[in-house]
Amino acid sequence: MDDELQSALGSALESALEKAGDAVTLAPVSTANAHIFGLIAALGVVMTLVYLPLRLFLTLTTRSRRLRLLQRIRRLREELGQSVAAPD
Numbered sequence: 001m002d003d004e005l006q007s008a009l010g011s012a013l014e015s016a017l018e019k020a021g022d023a024v025t026l027a028p029v030s031t032a033n034a035h036i037f038g039l040i041a042a043l044g045v046v047m048t049l050v051y052l053p054l055r056l057f058l059t060l061t062t063r064s065r066r067l068r069l070l071q072r073i074r075r076l077r078e079e080l081g082q083s084v085a086a087p088d
Helices: 002-025 027-085
Strands: none
Touching: none
């Protein structure tokens, strides 16, 4: 029983080593894939570094414009309310 188990494990190990040897022969393809992956990852990082500050800036300026517009509307309402109430 132990001999059968040992021979099965030995044959599995040999086949795994053969497959690993085949993978080593594909090294140039793996290197090209690694370069492409690195390039895409670097582009993603650059896009993130550009997008986040730009998005924050646009959000803050939009909020400040909105706030100024609301303040202007309030002032105009107050002025209109006072001018309507004054002639009475």
